[in-house]
Amino acid sequence: MTNTKRHCCKRNIDRISTLPDDLLIHVLSFLSTKESVQTCILAKRWRNTWASLRVLKFKLVEFLTNSDLQNDERRKLCKDKFEQFIHGVLKNKEKCLDEFQYEWFINIENDYSMEWLDRVVTLMPRVINIIYYGKNTLEIPNLVFSCICLQNLKMILCTDDRITIIRLKLINLPSLKVLNLRRVDLDDDFAQKLFLGCPALESLDLHYCDLGFSDISSKVLKTLALYHCSYLNQMQICCPRIVSLDIRSYKEKRCIALKNNTSLATADIGLHINQLLIDDDLNIFKRLSNVSTMKLVLFRLSLIFENFEKNVPDSINFNNLKTLDLGILELLNFTKGKNLVAFFLWHSPQLQKITLRLFKPWKDAPEEPSKEESVGIFQRDYLDTVRITYCGIGKWKMNDALLCQIIKYLHDLIKKIGNIIIN
Known part of the structure; x- marks a missing residue:
């Protein structure tokens, strides 16, 4: 027992x-x-x-049930309970904080405040990640831009008004290395304050932002992404240590100027063709000549071929380029794309892989292949991989005649292709 x-x-x-x-x-x-x-x-x-x-994660979805989502009053009660929980946790939090995460995905007609963010800053976090999808216009406490220990700041702020205005008298983030902002309105001196107040900033990612400034100049920035941002004037980018550049803006007609970017290794460019060609000194093809990986998507490509030799000088060589992803919008019969493919094959001696990304045209285009055109007098000895893919909204598939035409054209330019992938 x-x-x-x-x-x-x-x-x-x-x-x-x-x-x-x-x-x-x-x-x-x-x-x-x-x-x-x-x-x-x-x-x-x-x-x-x-x-x-050391890590706090607040998610509104953890306080909601399916029945709550169908009732405005219950949603407001859950919202109040969620905010009380945040305030209670932050009030009783001990010691310092490594990371703070916050997610809000609900539309509620009610006042909304982020005052609790000031308390978060006093805990000296290294990472702040805020995702907000709601109805209310937000006011971001200025204290978050004066957190001396903060290394990574991400704010995705989507409201019914589509934009959150950030106006700052001072930015003092000496430890910040990564900044990611989405759906915000930034005034004309934001970039100047940012790079003065963030001497260690290495990565800047701006998505769907209204930019009042037109100059991005930094001696330490290594990666830059401008994804469908609006800006008033020609955007000047001068970052001598930049290694990765991502620019997307198919609708914006204003120009992009790249200067002093010899360290650039990876470029992902998607622009209206009018943005690419400013003059010979600012020709974006020249500025991308040192990259090893490039993704290029051009809208209304036909405009560039009216004066192709002038716009893309024959003297340009992409001596480091190994991987090329070439997307062509509003192009079905491949006629204009041929010259560009041949140009990169001829001027990229280290090229190993190329992807041809054909997009469904926004307007009706002929389904029949075009007449045969001269492919030039040169042939490349070998290419490791060619991928042909078609993109676009809805069910669209490249017709067999066009596909055969593209493959034949590639074999005319390249003596031997290791792999041809079609999807």
């Missing part, structure tokens, strides 16, 4: 509660913040363990 009791006592020992604090906190880090806080009811040992968490 005694042995049985001893055996039962051994089985009932709470071994998890006997673990060191650091290990318990590590276990809690795999849970959401809501689940971590709930562990305080397990035992006295767990009462304040969650307060030492």
Whole structure:
């Protein structure tokens, strides 16, 4: 009988509660913040363990059920409960914070405030990641742009008004390395304040932003992305240490000028052709001549071939280019794309892989292949991989005649192709 009791006592020992604090906190880090806080009811040992968490994750979806989504009053109650939870956790949070995550995906006609963000900043986080999709126009507390320990800041702010205005008197983020902003309106001196106040900034990512400034100049920036941003004038980009550039803007008609970018290794460019050709000194093809990986999507490509030799000088060589992804919008019969493909094959001696991305035309175009054209007098000896893919909204498939024409054209230009992939 005694042995049985001893055996039962051994089985009932709470071994998890006997673990060191650091290990318990590590276990809690795999849970959401809501689940971590709930562990305080397990035992006295767990009462304040969650307060030492280094990562806080707040997600509104954890406070909603499917029935809540169908009722405005219940959604507001959940919203209030969610905000009370955030304030309670931040009020009782101990020590410093490594990372703060916040996600809000709901439309509620109600006042909304991010005042709690000031409390987050006092915890000296290294990472702040905020995603907001809602109805209310937001006011971002200025204190978040004066967090001396912050290294990574991401704000996706989507409202019914489509844009959140950020006006700052001062930016002081000496440790910031990565900045990602979406759906914000930035004034004309934002870039100047940013690079003065963020001497360590290496990555800048702006999506769907209204940019009041027209100059991006930094001696330390390494990656830059401007994705469907609006700007008033010609955008000047001068970043001597930049290695990766991503620019997309099919609708914007204003120009892009690249200067002093000899370190550029990867470029992903999608522009209206009018943006590419400013003059010979600012010709974007010259500025991309050092890249090793390039993705190029051109809208209304036919415009460039009216004066192809003038716009793309024959002296340009892409001596480092190994991978090319070439997309052509509003082009079905490939006639205009031929010259560009031949140009890159001839002027890229290290090229190994090429992707031809043909988009469904926005207007009706003839389905029949065009008449045969001269392919030139040169042939490339070898290319490792050719991928032919067709893109576009809806079910659209390249006709066999066009596909055969493209393959024949490639074989005329290249003696041997290792792999041809079609999808």
